Amino acid sequence: MLKTTVVGNYPKISSDKNAPNLRNALNLKDQGKITAEKLEGIFQETIKRVIKEQEEAGVDIITDGQIRWDDLVTPLAKNIDGVEIGGLIRFFDNNVYYRRPIIKSKVSFKNYSTVDQFKFAQAHAKKPVKAVLPGPFTLAKLALDQHYNNIDKLTLDLAEILNQEAKELEKAGAKFIQLDEPSLCHNSEKIELAIKAIEKTFDNINCKKVLYLYFGNVKSLFPRILDSSVDVIGIDVVSKPENLNVILDNNFAKELILGCLDARNTKIETEQELFDLFEKVTKKIPPEKIYISPSCGLEFLPHEKAVLKLKKMVEAVKNFQREFLFE
């Protein structure tokens, strides 16, 4: 049967006025009006709320909403030796910004970035929590390299660090580990490097290995990317609708995350639109190998719209299965 998942981030503030207000708390902490403990409590309450909302919507594989993350790279960058956190720069073609990591010297592991967060999330969740990391190529590409001057070496060194993180995540109980590689969509000529780096990152990892590709055209990555050892490939078919053909025209022997609800626009998809997509994809790939998902992280949306999209997604999948897959 079709399953559902999410890509990663989730709105940090809620449309519910009674929900813990992380935005307020961060301001108050800045002004010295609340303690670090109080802020930490609000972080934890927010993460629990986000987990609950995904579970209540009926999502099968959830995330912790990356509530502690300001962007995709800083959580890792600040825990890697040889990296400084730089200035704000636009994140792909969005009106959001990330802090650009600056590579000052050879990179090496300093601390785990996501393991405690994963443990907390899974301890408060009934559904499996997917651990999400920036992929090694994207992490290298989004950084300003002032040391290696060689994207290959930097990427592979980062892969080794991410592998350490991944191993510890698996030890902590992660059943799914996802690498986000949006940069790969814009640099398909680096596919060999990316595959090598992904293999290195997932070396000796036995849980489900996921690669998620968003914000770009994936055509030139196929069929080569299907040779990699990842178990699941996720594709955003909203930003580039032609990506759907890539799925349909290739012998897609892996599991698929179909990123098909627009996580960057508030317009809610109609059931018919979704059914059309599901129909096309389930003809080529067995339904039990498919996860339906929003196109990217939901944090681009106002909270109440993010919740609506998840509910719509789960409802559409349920109705589709009932009507077309007889389950």
Place this chain on the structure above:
Amino acid sequence: MLETTSVGSFPKPDYLVKARNQLAKGEISQEKLKELELQAIKEVILMQEEVGLDILVHGEMERGDMTTYFAENWEGFTISSPVRSYGNRYYRKPVVVGPVRRPKPVTVEYYKYAQSLTKKPVKGMMTGPYTMCDWSFNEYYPNREALTLAFADVIHQEAVDLEKAGAKYIQIDEPAISTRPEEIDLVIEAMRIVTLGLKAKTISHLCYGDFRTIYPKILELPVDILDMEFANSNFENLEIFEKPKFTKMISLGVVDAHTHKIEEKETVKNNLKKALRVFEPEKVLVDPDCGLKTRTPEEAKAKLKVIVEAVREVKDELGLK
């Protein structure tokens, strides 16, 4: 030549920030807030005259977010609940739910008021159509192109009204221009609609983008003056504009609008001289990198002062009039 100006926004004085909060809670009336907005505009006009700037702005005292402001005053929108842009900064986004329409002028009254207070030219100030599209949620138009062109129509109407009201400089900001370099033809087409038939000097502010991806294509943008930041990149961006030759006028950003630190006059002078090796002096205006609304009023004034002094001295030193 080398006229000094600013990009558009100024910090709101404390009494105005307080009043805006009070309005949101229903504690004061719209009329009372407007009184205070006009007072704040008067104060910044006087401050700009005191500092000695050549082309003035009204400081956008009546505006919050540069896209949401227009969405609130046009038809076809709702406003979203807050969405995060970075760090702990959130903003409400326009949501296009129907055809975009302009029932009446939005910026003309404030422009006229500001201009009535000074003999120096005050800029008419608007957000560009492509940026309006890129920063809005779209639940109505079939695609980005249709939405952008719909915005271009209403913004053109507003520009015509500003010109009728006497505006000699009309600015249409497009900070989103470098987000998707593959859409630059749409940006250009939309701007053509906006500036069609205007006799005023037109300006477009483009900020914090990777200019490399859109130069020299941006020379096709149908405006007279391009306003761009250089302090932010420590003037390393200058080399992008060396070849091919820059054919428009440029409003050169020489101080960083997003730091507390007030630049040293000598630094600004040296950077300006560097820039004058790339751009012809007759084609150059000088301003801060971006709107000043994130600074304190004291910082904003100090940054403008250093610009005016630096320009005065550079003109002397280079024998320019």
